[in-house]
Amino acid sequence: MPEIEPSERLHLDLPTLEEARARDAAEGRPADPPGSVAGLDVNAAAGAIAAAESARLRTANTEQLAAARRQLDRIATDKRAERDRLARYREAVAAHAAAMADYNAQVDAARVARQLWERDVVACAAGDRTRCGPPATPD
Numbered sequence: 001m002p003e004i005e006p007s008e009r010l011h012l013d014l015p016t017l018e019e020a021r022a023r024d025a026a027e028g029r030p031a032d033p034p035g036s037v038a039g040l041d042v043n044a045a046a047g048a049i050a051a052a053e054s055a056r057l058r059t060a061n062t063e064q065l066a067a068a069r070r071q072l073d074r075i076a077t078d079k080r081a082e083r084d085r086l087a088r089y090r091e092a093v094a095a096h097a098a099a100m101a102d103y104n105a106q107v108d109a110a111r112v113a114r115q116l117w118e119r120d121v122v123a124c125a126a127g128d129r130t131r132c133g134p135p136a137t138p139d
Helices: 017-026 042-125
Strands: none
Touching: none
16 A cells, blocks of 8 residues: 555544534524434433443343353253262172172182092092092983
């Protein structure tokens, strides 16, 4: 963009507000055209704007409060569901631990029984007939 030389700068020679009103009166124009804010009560207008803003703010706050409550309700529901899932998981872990303890007890009992049987077989083979099993009966 080309640089503007100081002599080419825009200069507006506008009248002051009083000069403009005096010129309008001299030319027979009304002092305040229709739609002008000059005749408005500034305090009343500011009060009306503040009341409207306050109403919008109350509406926005009410909507935000409702949204926050819905979010808190969802969070509470999710927490309850998570506690329920955790309780079910802990019950499943406890049931698994009980089943594993029972299984391990059965494995230990089977190992002890096999060791006794193996000792009885060795003793029977060595001639201790009291340790031999019952004779097989034909069917």
